[in-house]
Each structure stands twice: as C-alpha cells, then as structure tokens.
Amino acid sequence: MSGYMNLWLNYRATEDLFMKHLELVEDKPFELHFAYNSFIKLYSMHLIQPDAAEKLVAVCIKDIELFPRFKESWHERNPTYGFLPFIPSFKTLIIFYENKQRFYEAIDICNAALEYELTDGTKGGYPGRLARLERKLENQLKES
Structure with a gap:
C-alpha cells in the first residue's frame, strides 16, 4: 500500500x-x-x-x-x-442529516445550495433532493 x-x-x-x-x-x-x-x-x-x-x-x-x-x-x-467546482460540504451535510432523520436541517442546507445555484452531481439535483426530503419530513410528522 x-x-x-x-x-x-x-x-x-x-x-x-x-x-x-x-x-x-x-x-x-x-x-x-x-x-x-x-x-x-x-x-x-x-x-x-x-x-x-x-x-x-x-x-x-x-x-x-x-x-x-x-x-x-x-x-x-x-x-x-x-x-x-463541486462543493461537497452541502451534499455531505444534507446526507448526514437525512441519515439521522434531521430533515429540517437537511432541508435548510438544501435550500442554501439551491439559492447558490449549486449542483450535486445527481440526475434530480438539489430540487429532487429537496422534494424527497420534504416527503420524508411529512411522513415523519405523520408518524409522530
């Protein structure tokens, strides 16, 4: 190595x-x-x-x-x-928060990325990611 x-x-x-x-x-x-x-x-x-x-x-x-x-x-x-260039801090933090089911924080970071007109390298980009996070938050709120 x-x-x-x-x-x-x-x-x-x-x-x-x-x-x-x-x-x-x-x-x-x-x-x-x-x-x-x-x-x-x-x-x-x-x-x-x-x-x-x-x-x-x-x-x-x-x-x-x-x-x-x-x-x-x-x-x-x-x-x-x-x-x-690709700015990994936004995507990394969104995924981290999403995995911890901290959807409000993930949505806030996603909105910031959208305001800066950044891309995340995926087909749906930050708009698709935001929609998915909002659905997950809605489901989480229904369950509680």
Missing part, C-alpha cells in the same frame, strides 16, 4: 497534518475551501471514530459559511470559467 494511502488510513496523523496546513491557509478563502474538502473526506472515511461525526458537521458548516467568499475568490482566479 502506498504511503499516501497509509496516511489517509491513519486518522490522527492525517488530521494533524491537515491542521498544520489549515493554519497556513486560514485567511485565504480559495485554499481554505480545498483544505476543508480534505477534512470532509477524512471525517467521512472515519465515521467510526468517536469524534468524526461532530467534526464532519462542523467543517461542513464552516465551508458552507465560507462559500460566498470562496465563490468570489474562484471567479477572480478563473474569470473565464462559467461554472463552480
């Missing part, structure tokens, strides 16, 4: 390495977004760790709050691009 893969498998060592990098980019929205993406991947891979779920939610929220500044930075660096 490659050293790169071994690093990803070592939760604490990888997190420590990412934390050091985070300190270098914390005032740079463009780089900070991609640093957050690394944390999202790490915590998603290691949800068995007792603190990973809480940290996953926290970093997704930070990236979502950063998004307007990242978007501006992205367009400054890529003025001829008519698109944004």
Whole structure:
C-alpha cells in the first residue's frame, strides 16, 4: 500500500497534518475551501471514530459559511470559467442529516445550495433532493 494511502488510513496523523496546513491557509478563502474538502473526506472515511461525526458537521458548516467568499475568490482566479467546482460540504451535510432523520436541517442546507445555484452531481439535483426530503419530513410528522 502506498504511503499516501497509509496516511489517509491513519486518522490522527492525517488530521494533524491537515491542521498544520489549515493554519497556513486560514485567511485565504480559495485554499481554505480545498483544505476543508480534505477534512470532509477524512471525517467521512472515519465515521467510526468517536469524534468524526461532530467534526464532519462542523467543517461542513464552516465551508458552507465560507462559500460566498470562496465563490468570489474562484471567479477572480478563473474569470473565464462559467461554472463552480463541486462543493461537497452541502451534499455531505444534507446526507448526514437525512441519515439521522434531521430533515429540517437537511432541508435548510438544501435550500442554501439551491439559492447558490449549486449542483450535486445527481440526475434530480438539489430540487429532487429537496422534494424527497420534504416527503420524508411529512411522513415523519405523520408518524409522530
């Protein structure tokens, strides 16, 4: 197995390495977004760790709050691009909340993604995801 893969498998060592990098980019929205993406991947891979779920939610929220500044930075660096890269924090957090049956929170994040006109890489996109979440919330409310 490659050293790169071994690093990803070592939760604490990888997190420590990412934390050091985070300190270098914390005032740079463009780089900070991609640093957050690394944390999202790490915590998603290691949800068995007792603190990973809480940290996953926290970093997704930070990236979502950063998004307007990242978007501006992205367009400054890529003025001829008519698109944004995929922003995993929205989809990841929606799925996390949906799996926990926290539909109000999932709907809020989905609405934010729609306001920013983001795509999630699926056929139905965020509009389809929102409709599904609303149905699940309605069913949950009927059952209680």
